[in-house]
Amino acid sequence: MSVFFFTADRGSALPGGIKPSADFEIAGIELLRSHTPEPGDMCYVDLSGLDEAARKKALATVKRRCGAEAWGVVDPKGAVEDPASVFFAGASDYVGPAAYRAGLGKARVKAALAFACSRRDAAPTTAERSSTSLIGSSPASAPRGEFEGWKSVRAGSVYPFCFLYVAASAHMNLKTRLGEAGYIAFRDRLRHQVQQGLAEADSLLWMETETSALYLVPPYAKNAEVATEACLRMLLGTPLLGYERLCLPFPISLTFALHYGSAEFEPPGKTGTIVSDAVNFSYHLGVKRAEPGRLTISGEAAGLAVPRALTDLFVPAGTFEGRSILHSRRFGV
Numbered sequence: 001m002s003v004f005f006f007t008a009d010r011g012s013a014l015p016g017g018i019k020p021s022a023d024f025e026i027a028g029i030e031l032l033r034s035h036t037p038e039p040g041d042m043c044y045v046d047l048s049g050l051d052e053a054a055r056k057k058a059l060a061t062v063k064r065r066c067g068a069e070a071w072g073v074v075d076p077k078g079a080v081e082d083p084a085s086v087f088f089a090g091a092s093d094y095v096g097p098a099a100y101r102a103g104l105g106k107a108r109v110k111a112a113l114a115f116a117c118s119r120r121d122a123a124p125t126t127a128e129r130s131s132t133s134l135i136g137s138s139p140a141s142a143p144r145g146e147f148e149g150w151k152s153v154r155a156g157s158v159y160p161f162c163f164l165y166v167a168a169s170a171h172m173n174l175k176t177r178l179g180e181a182g183y184i185a186f187r188d189r190l191r192h193q194v195q196q197g198l199a200e201a202d203s204l205l206w207m208e209t210e211t212s213a214l215y216l217v218p219p220y221a222k223n224a225e226v227a228t229e230a231c232l233r234m235l236l237g238t239p240l241l242g243y244e245r246l247c248l249p250f251p252i253s254l255t256f257a258l259h260y261g262s263a264e265f266e267p268p269g270k271t272g273t274i275v276s277d278a279v280n281f282s283y284h285l286g287v288k289r290a291e292p293g294r295l296t297i298s299g300e301a302a303g304l305a306v307p308r309a310l311t312d313l314f315v316p317a318g319t320f321e322g323r324s325i326l327h328s329r330r331f332g333v
Contacts, residue, residue: 007046070116147218165286224305253292299324
């Protein structure tokens with residue numbers, strides 16, 4: 001195993017002050033264009049001193065040259081606004097400011113290599129690719145054009161929607177662990193974080209119980225794909241979300257389930273009389289079939305909500321109540 005650290009900063013040191021050796025080698029970033037890693041190698045690209053255009057070029061180059069093996073990003077200044085994006089691009093590690101100061105030890109490199117190996121092992125088979133062929137094929141009833149805002153949706157009328165079920169769980173009952181007041185505060189913080197994460201999807205918090213929530217997402221590919229990406233980001237960032245944003249002293253898991261169907265619309269708080277197969281299925285999918293740490297998507301929603309670039313992050317999960325479903329792959333080693 002050799003670890004290569006490509007940097008444009010000639011005075012740069014390895015993370016944590018690690019000394020160059022036979023295992024850890026520093027190289028100029030210009031050499032990345034001709035680098036060919038050996039099996040078992042780990043390649044890091046250092047973003048120090050690069051402007052946005054140069055960062056994009058460096059990321060594209062490391063993905064092209066090292067994509068068959070394991071690669072990671074070193075970002076001492078936190079220039080990458082969304083670290084999840086580097087994992088979506090195929091990276092196996094992201095070394096942010098805190099991790100940079102802590103150092104790039106062999107244990108971390110081995111974990112990154114193991115993650116890369118597990119990702120390759122989990123690559124979809126021919127059968128899986130066939131099962132996910134519905135991705136990219138929007139439902140025939142999905143409207144065309146762009147969403148005109150929730151003010152354009154009239155109460156009492158039936159519309160197609162994407163229904164997004166959201167719930168949080170832990171190894172023990174959250175309400176028991178946190179107490180009544182603590183649980184209320186937790187739910188308020190979680191609601192804020194989820195709404196913030198889904199803001200660009202124009203989602204609407206439609207129904208809420210003590211343990212879960214159901215959001216409406218406009219039935220347009222632009223909105224549904226953004227919602228899918230937001231859910232994946234929240235899943236990837238769950239440890240940080242739980243400890244730093246939700247102020248919890250223990251880990252939690254998030255569960256997401258997405259379905260496409262039609263239902264009568266009523267404003268939030270006035271949905272008690274709604275009878276809808278799509279709403280019922282969305283809750284059943286979330287409560288009975290979805291798994292913590294994953295986004296589960298019905299076959300009806302997959303064609304609208306899964307971006308082509310993220311197809312490999314989803315695997316067939318059989319059927320539920322007569323409908324095909326997909327699970328997102330689990331993040332982590």
